[in-house]
Amino acid sequence: MPGLRLRIALAILLALSIGVRLFYALGDHAIVNILTFVCITIAIISLFVWFVFLSGHTRQARRSVLLLTILSLVGVVSVVKIAHFSGELIPTFRWRWSKAPDEILGPPTVAGSADLVNLAKTTKEDFPEFLGPGRTAYVPTLTLADDWVASPPKLLWKQSVGAGWSAFSAVNGFAVTMEQRGLEEWVTCYEVETGKLRWASSSPGRHETTLGGTGPRSTPTIHAGRVYTLGATGLLRCLDGKDGSTIWEDDIPKRYKQTAATDQSYAAWGRSNSPLIVDDLVVVPAGGSPDKRVSLIAYDKISGEVRWEGGSQFISYASPTVATLLGKRQIVSVNESNVSGHDIQTGQVLWEHKWEGDSAAGASTSQPVAISANQLLLSKHYNQGSALLKLIAGANDKIEVERTWHHNNLLKTKFTNVVVIGKYAYALSDGILECVDIQAGRKQWKHRDGRFGQGQILGVGDKILVMAERPCVLQLVAANPRRFEHLGKYPVFENSDRAWNNLCLYGNRLLVRNWELAACLELPLKSP
Numbered sequence: 001m002p003g004l005r006l007r008i009a010l011a012i013l014l015a016l017s018i019g020v021r022l023f024y025a026l027g028d029h030a031i032v033n034i035l036t037f038v039c040i041t042i043a044i045i046s047l048f049v050w051f052v053f054l055s056g057h058t059r060q061a062r063r064s065v066l067l068l069t070i071l072s073l074v075g076v077v078s079v080v081k082i083a084h085f086s087g088e089l090i091p092t093f094r095w096r097w098s099k100a101p102d103e104i105l106g107p108p109t110v111a112g113s114a115d116l117v118n119l120a121k122t123t124k125e126d127f128p129e130f131l132g133p134g135r136t137a138y139v140p141t142l143t144l145a146d147d148w149v150a151s152p153p154k155l156l157w158k159q160s161v162g163a164g165w166s167a168f169s170a171v172n173g174f175a176v177t178m179e180q181r182g183l184e185e186w187v188t189c190y191e192v193e194t195g196k197l198r199w200a201s202s203s204p205g206r207h208e209t210t211l212g213g214t215g216p217r218s219t220p221t222i223h224a225g226r227v228y229t230l231g232a233t234g235l236l237r238c239l240d241g242k243d244g245s246t247i248w249e250d251d252i253p254k255r256y257k258q259t260a261a262t263d264q265s266y267a268a269w270g271r272s273n274s275p276l277i278v279d280d281l282v283v284v285p286a287g288g289s290p291d292k293r294v295s296l297i298a299y300d301k302i303s304g305e306v307r308w309e310g311g312s313q314f315i316s317y318a319s320p321t322v323a324t325l326l327g328k329r330q331i332v333s334v335n336e337s338n339v340s341g342h343d344i345q346t347g348q349v350l351w352e353h354k355w356e357g358d359s360a361a362g363a364s365t366s367q368p369v370a371i372s373a374n375q376l377l378l379s380k381h382y383n384q385g386s387a388l389l390k391l392i393a394g395a396n397d398k399i400e401v402e403r404t405w406h407h408n409n410l411l412k413t414k415f416t417n418v419v420v421i422g423k424y425a426y427a428l429s430d431g432i433l434e435c436v437d438i439q440a441g442r443k444q445w446k447h448r449d450g451r452f453g454q455g456q457i458l459g460v461g462d463k464i465l466v467m468a469e470r471p472c473v474l475q476l477v478a479a480n481p482r483r484f485e486h487l488g489k490y491p492v493f494e495n496s497d498r499a500w501n502n503l504c505l506y507g508n509r510l511l512v513r514n515w516e517l518a519a520c521l522e523l524p525l526k527s528p
Contacts, residue, residue, distance in 0.1 A: 028383065028412075029430055030089040084515075085211050086470055086497060087415060087454025088431065101516040102163035102180050102214060108188055111196040117189060119241030120225030121172045125507035128171050130219040130274035132505070135321045135367060137419050138459035139505050143526040148476055148488025151524035156509070157195035158492075158519035162186060164215025164232075165272065165415075167513060170506035171222045174198065175520075176241075177513065178229055180206060180215030185231045187220060187239060192506050195520060201244035207232035207270040213515060217272030218319070219502065221282075223301070228282050232270035233260055236284060238304060248304030252297070256289045263287065266314055268360045274319040276331070278344055281307060283331060285315035295335050296320060298347055310347025311340055316357060316364035323370035325391050326399065332368050332376065339368055339378060339389075341399070351391060351399035356384060366413040369420055371438055375404070379411040379418050381430060386411035386418075388441060405441035410434070415500050419459035424481045426464055428457060433466060435481050447484035450477070458503040460523075463487065465510070470497040472514050474521070493517050 048069065052062050083094040122128075124141075131137040145151045162179025169176050170192055179186045184202040191198060208214040221228045226247065227239040234252040239245065252271075253263035264270075266287060276283045282301040286309060288294035295311025313335035320333045322344075330350055331342040336359045340352040355378055357364040362382040369377040371388070379386040385408035392400045411418055411427045411434065418427040424444065425436045433450030436443055453469030459479060466475040472493035478485035492512055493499070501513035510521045 028381065030087070033089045082210055084213055084498065087500065088469075089211075090470075092497070100163065100214065101160065103182055105160060105162055105181050107181060107184075107202070108162075108179075108186060108197055108200040110199060112191070112198050115242070117174055117198045117242055118225075119171050119174060119176075119189075119222050119227065123172055126171045126222075127504050127506050128169050128223065129221040129277070130167065130169070130319055131367065131417065131502060132458075135276075135319070136369070136459075137367075137417050137457065137502075138421065140459075140461060142505075142508060142523075143461045144463050144476065144508075145524035145526050146487055148490060148524070152488070153474070153490045153510070153524065154522040155492075156193065156520040156522055158517060159195055160516060161188075161513065161518040162215060163213065163515050165213065165217045165500045165515070166215070167219040167502035168504035168511040168518075169220050169222050170504055170509075170511060171241075173506075175504065175506065175511050176220045176222060176227055177518070178216035178218070178220060178231070182206075185216050185235075187227060187229050187237070187244060189227075189241075189244060190518075192509050192511065192520060195518070199242075199244040201237075201239055201246065203231060203235055203237065203249075205231055205233045205235065207264070209269065212269040213498065213500075215515075217270050217317070219274045221275045221277055223277040226301075228275040228277065228301075230271055230273055230275055230284055232272070234263055234267075234271050234287070236275065236282075236299070238282070238301070250299065250304060250306075252284070252286060256287065256292065256294070258287075258289055266359060267317075269317060269363065271315070272317040272319075272365070273315065276320045276322070277301060278322050278331065281344070283320050285320065285333065285335070287315045295340060296331065296333055296342060296347060308345075308347035310342045311335065311349055311352075313338055313340070313352075314359060316359055318364055318367055321367060323368070323376070324373070325370060325376065326374055326393050332370070334364050334366070334368055334378070336364070339376070341391075351401055353389060353401040355380075355387075357382075365415055367417045369418060369425075371420065377418065377420070377425060377438060379413045379425075379427060381412045381414040383408055384412075385409055386413075386425075386436075388438065404439075407441055410436050410441065410443060414454050416454070416456050419457055419464060419479075421459055421462075421479045422481075424479075426457065426459065426479060428452060428455060428466070431455075431469070433457075433464075433477060433484065435484075437481070444481050445484050449486060450484055455499045456502050458505060460505065465503060465505075467492070467499040467503060467512055469499050472496050472499040472512075474510075474512065490521065492519055492521070 162181040166178035286294035286297035318334035387406035434446040455469040
């Protein structure tokens with residue numbers, strides 16, 4: 001019997017060793033947590049089997065343990081369920097009879113007159129789309145204060161909102177986002193300064209998964225007085241910015257004769273692509289069907305008429321963007337398993353390059369970033385890392401693409417994006433803030449004090465704002481390529497988690513969200 005016990009103990013240790021080895025090989029914190037859970041489960045089950053079936057304890061004792069274990073498991077499963085997971089697959093539990101926060105909220109209540117909302121007027125402080133002007137996640141024009149102890153951020157308002165990963169877009173003092181409340185997706189417009197709701201527009205639909213969470217994922221685009229949104233289930237809407245009334249809409253899966261279930265099987269985590277306005281078009285990833293895969297679809301931004309379809313790849317969770325490469329202004333799109341450049345007026349594929357991915361597993365979420373007239377930086381997680389592409393003009397107008405470098409251990413962005421400041425890229429690389437020399441493909445630093453989880457970042461002048469995932473504490477870090485330099489922190493939602501929503505900066509008003517709360521902070525500026 002002692003020999004058997006020893007063999008069991010060795011088996012448990014072996015399982016734990018394999019888990020540790022896999023952790024170092026894969027370098028993914030989520031995988032670490034899964035392996036840890038598996039190893040602990042194997043150890044517990046092994047000890048349980050040994051005690052009940054192989055140990056020398058009395059039959060009565062073994063039966064009592066078996067019965068107690070079964071009753072305990074049934075009891076726990078009947079009253080507790082997994083509410084959600086963090087970005088690193090740490091579960092949060094709740095009572096089975098309790099409702100999710102968005103189900104308790106009910107429909108939004110408008111607090112002011114929609115007649116005074118003017119999204120047609122623009123200001124120099126506007127942040128009108130996903131990741132801000134140009135979709136760069138960088139605001140170069142502000143200089144934030146260095147010391148948040150002497151000059152801390154000021155909380156202007158904080159309140160409950162519906163679920164979802166949509167960020168705010170802000171124009172002329174008004175901020176628009178998307179929320180899930182019960183069985184409806186809502187587009188909501190708030191005053192930046194007060195948080196008062198000025199209008200709300202709903203559409204039926206609810207996307208929800210245990211791993212991915214609940215609600216709309218994309219961020220509204222505000223343009224020329226209109227608001228363009230894409231729901232998690234693929235409903236593209238154009239709304240009047242004055243009151244949220246519908247001007248036109250198109251159900252993209254329905255257009256390609258796909259059911260909601262079929263579309264979700266291809267885009268398992270919900271459509272998170274933010275509409276792109278370019279010239280007279282609004283462009284979004286399409287998806288299509290198994291018989292006709294379509295990377296992008298472009299609509300007339302005024303009438304909603306389809307103007308073109310481009311590409312034959314299925315969609316990822318990134319959003320199209322505009323870049324000028326090799327002297328040609330074009331749309332760049334990260335698709336399910338490649339990245340492509342498209343002619344703006346026709347959608348024709350100008351070039352494409354393999355970028356491994358699967359929208360059900362190993363998904364691409366991060367934005368491409370144009371580094372120079374012929375260079376493009378890509379990043380993602382799932383053991384893919386980052387790459388610097390170089391576009392080369394060939395014969396007969398053919399464009400060739402080669403990789404200057406590719407490292408699977410650099411810039412491992414999961415739900416977030418890189419911020420490029422000068423010659424360096426900053427990103428949450430598997431939850432740890434990292435600085436990389438772009439041209440050399442070399443890590444400058446990656447410090448353990450920068451472990452913020454799968455949150456979001458925004459570059460502002462010579463600093464970086466980081467919303468940590470869990471707890472949701474806003475961090476201020478210097479954009480210093482020589483070393484990690486932490487400057488301050490502010491507890492925005494310190495008793496909440498999953499800050500997967502991108503940041504929005506209107507002037508020095510920072511609009512932040514997570515899956516249940518929203519807030520606006522006045523950020524202190526550096527004195528001249």
